[in-house]
Amino acid sequence: MIVEQVAQHWAITLFVLAVFGLCAFMIGAASLLGGRAWGHKKDTPYESGIVPAGDAHQRFSVKFYLVAMLFVIFDVEALYLFAWAVSVRESGWAGFVEASIFIIVLLVGLVYLNRIGALTWAPRKRIKRETEKT
C-alpha cells in the first residue's frame, strides 16, 4: 500500500511540475518569439472604449461602508430564514415561534440602527441645521 501511495505522490508531483513547466514555456516562448507593438495609446487603461477621466484615488463618504456593512449583516441574517422556509411545515408551531423571535430580534436591531441615525444619509451638521430652521 505504501508503494502505491509513493507512486501516487510521484505522479502528482510530476503533474504539478509539468503544469508549471507548460505555463513557463508558453509565456517564455511567446515573449521570445512574438513581436511587440509600441504606441502612445497602448499605455492608457482600457475602459470598454471610454477614455478614462479623473483620478482613481477618490475619497468616498464613510457612510457607504457603514451601509454596505449593515446590508451584509441583515442579508446574511435573512439567509437563515431559508433554512426555516424549506421546513416550515415539519417544524410546526415551535419552529414558527422560534423564527418569530429571530425576526423580532432583527427588527429590534433595525429600530435601534434607525434611532441612532446609522441609516440617515445626510451628514450630522446638515440635519442639525435643518432642525434648527424648522
Added chain:
Amino acid sequence: MNLTTSHLIALLPLLIVGTTVIVVMLGVAWRRHHVASATVTVIGLNLALLSLLAVLNVTPLEVTPLIVVDKYAVLYMALILVASLACSTLAHAYLEGLDDQREEFYMLLLCATMGGLLLVSSQHLASLFIGLELLSVPIYGMAAYTYRDRTSLEAGIKYMVLSAMASAFLLFGMALLYAEAGTLSFSGLSARMSGGELSSAWTLMGVGMMVIGLGFKLSLAPFHLWTPDVYEGAPAPVSAFLATVSKIAVFAVLLRFFMTAPATGDGWLHTVIAIIAFLSMLVGNLLALTQNNLKRLLGYSSIAHLGYLLTVIVASDGLAIETAGIYLITYVATTLGAFGVVTLVSSPYQGPDAGQLYHYRGLFWRRPYLTAVLTLMMLSLAGIPLTAGFIGKFYALAIGVESSLWWLVAGIVIGSALGLYYYLRVMVTLYLHEPGESRRDATANWGQRSGGVMVLLLALAVLVIGIYPQPIISLVRSATLITAG
C-alpha cells in the same frame, strides 16, 4: 428533539442574558440614559445568577447535541456572571466621564457574557466555535471603546486581527478533525480517538491547530505577544473582563474537552501542553520583571497564572477539575480586585488610564483603604498564605506533585519566586513618599460607589477564601462534570 420545560429551564441563564441585551438595545433606541442601561444590565445579570438555582434542579441535562448543562457548567456560569457583574459596576464608574455614547458598552458586555455562558456548557465543536466568537467579537468593540485614545484603538485592532487569525487556526483544526473523525461532538471524537483510529498526521495537525487557537485566547506563551499591549490599551474594565471572563470560559471548555476526549494516544499532546505551560510560567514572570506599567504587569502575570493553571490539563486526572475550579475562583477574585483598583484610580474616564506605576506612588497616604485592597490583591497574586492566591497555588502544586510532573512543579516554584519580586515592587511603590506633583487619583467617595463596594467585597472574599477555604472547596467538589455523551 423537542424542547421541554426542563430544557428551557436549563437554558434560562442564556435566555435571560439574551433578553437583557434586547431590552438594553430597545432602551437605547428609546432614550439614551447611562444609569438606566447599567441598572438594566445589572438586574439582568443578577436574574441570570438567580436562575442558576432553578437550573440546579434539572442538571445534568443535555439540551440538543450542542449543549450540556451539568453542575460543572453551572459553577463556571456562576463565576462568569459574577465576573461580568463586577465588570459592569466598574464600567459604570469608569464610563461616567466618557463624552461619547456610553450605553452600547453594556450591550457588548452582555453579548460577550452570553458567549462565555455558551462556551462553558458546550459539548460540541460547533457550539465551542460559536461561543468563542460570541465571546471575542464584542471584546474587539469593548477594547476600542474609548477610540479617541490611540492606545485603546490600537488595542482593539490588534486584538481583532490576531484573534481572527487564531479563530482561523481553530476552525481549520476543527475541519481537519472532522475530516478524520466524521463527528464534531466531544464524546464522538473521544470514542474515535480511544479506538486508536485517529493517529494519522491529519489528526495531529488538527489538534495542534486547535491548541494554537485556544492558546492564543488563553494568552499562553508563545502565543502571548498581544496580551500586554491589549491589556495596556484597553479601558481598565475591559482588561478586567478580558483577564477573567474570557479566560474562565475558554479554560473551562478546554478542560471539558480534555476530560471528555483525552487525546492521550501516545502522549505527545501532553508533552506539548507541558512545554507551553512551562514556557508561559517563565516568559510571563520574566517579562513582568521590568514593567513600569501596572496594567502590562497584570497582563504578564496573567500569562504566568494561566501557565500554572495548565498543569491541571497536563495532569487531567483525579484532582484536575477541583484544582481548576479552586484556582480559577481565586484567580478571578484577585484579578478583578487588582483591575478594580486600577479602574477606580482611572475613573471617571479622563484620557488614558492610570496604568503607569508612578501614578500609584504614595497612594497609601491619600487613599489608605484602596491601597490596602491593592496590597492584598498583590499578595494574593504572589500566593502568600492567608490570601486566596495561596490556596490556588497550593492546589496547582499538589496536583503537579501527585502526577509527578516535576518540571512543572519546578516551573511553579521558580515562577512564584520571580513573581514575588515584581508584586513586592508594586507594593513598595504604594507606600513611598508622595511626590509633590499631582497624580491620578480615585474620587474621594469611591468607597460609597458601586465599583468601590464591589472592590471591597472582593478583598473580603480573597481574605475569607484564604483563611477558611472549606466552603469553596466543597462547592467546587460538588461541581461534577459528566463525560458520557
